[in-house]
Amino acid sequence: MLSYRTRLIAWSGALLLASLPVALAAPEPPPFLGEALAGFSAWDANGDGHLTLEELQKAVASPEVKGAQAAAAVALRRAATRKTHALPLPLTREALTAAAQHSPVGAEVAEEPDGGEKPGAPSLVASYAKAYATIMDSPRDLFVNGVPHVEGFRQAKLGTCFSLAPLAACIVRDPAAVAARFAVTPTGYTVRFGQDRVVAVPALTDGEIAMTSTTGGDGLWASVYEKAVGLYRITYDGKTGLPLDVASKGGSAGTMLSVLTGRAIKRFSCAPWHSGQESPEALNAKLKELRAMLAENVAAHRLATVGAGNKGLKVPSLARMHAYAVLGYDVATDLVTIRDPHGQTFAPKGSPGLTNGYAVSRGVFQAPLGEVVQFMSGFAFTQDTPATASEPKPASTDPGASTD
Secondary structure, rough: OOOHHHHHHHHHHHHHHOOOOOOOOOOOOOOOHHHHHHHHHHHHHOOOOOOHHHHHHHHHHOOOOOHHHHHHHHHHHHHHHOOOOOOOOOEOHHHHHHHOOOOOOOOOOOOOOOOOOOOOOOOHHHHHHHHHHHHHHHHOOOOOOOOOOOOOEEEEOOHHHHHHHHHHHHHOOOHHHHHHHEEOOEEEEEEEEEEOEEEEEEEOHHHHHOOOOOOOOOHHHHHHHHOOOHHHHHHOOOOOOHHHHHOOOOOHHHHHHHHHHHHEEEEEOOOOOHHHOOOOHHHHHHHHHHHHHHHHHHHOOOOEEEOOOOOOOOOOEEEEEEEEEEEEEEEEOEEEEEOOOOOOOOOOOOOEOOOEEOOOEEOEEEEEHHHHHHHHOEEEEEEEEEEOOOOOOOOOOOOOOOOO
């Protein structure tokens, strides 16, 4: 059996050559406004002539809302929850008509390489078209190729990075073991967390397929997993709400790594590099400690995540308040291999580093450990011991946040 290091090297090389099956392009969608108005009455649950966020969320989660109308509901729900230029709610038919008529038809969905929003109003029409294409193009198989692959795995506009980063780390280490956590049932799926916590997941709706992470045609496993995370939080953490909305409220990647694997975790904080109060000697000692933890983690074939908080340096193409998977560490070069759930590709303008950013291919980049600690908030490493109920859970402060 190939070692984890050998498989990681092989996977890294294959990253540049991998090409998953590409589905035929979806047909041109019907006009957005017509579909949105056609669905308005059904989505307006209390019949007051206004659409609220809760009503849009329920439309996305409804198996009765299909195809183009599901895509329209997704476009409106996304527009209503933007951090800037959000669509005002509650929404009347007249306001919906005006928003659609003033929406830039040809504009692409506004998004930066780090997943953030570009300045300016988004296009409802473009968002609708993208959602429609996702619904029409996505294979309905759980795993198209038998096991999951991370090459086309990209986070959607949901705050689920804290759960996607641990999943990516697990897939790169052992995709077959991840696939074994999923099962197809007559009514949907099951997903197993840890050793014995199995969550029943109803079949995905068209709206949920359009709202959730994409896999580049590799199957519905990412969408099923995100819905399962929401159901896990409802079942075991006492959260309330619809599964995708509960799943997207942010959290700790380290805690989720423990939940997914059933293993205890050990944390390492990068706060000393952000405080400006530590001596160079103290920082060097802490860096030596972190190097030893990373080396031990890799040698033992364990998993790790790393998170960026709201402190530390802002590196081009990499988001703050965001979780990442740690894929490897090279002791000889001191380089850490990291994967961003956004799955972006980025070329720095100038020498790679903290100022210009790092070369990113499908979310994967390498950076010197001495630089990583300057823009990340902390690491979480799995241990060989089982997780316990007393595992500390640092609080997130923003959707999609990761404190480790």
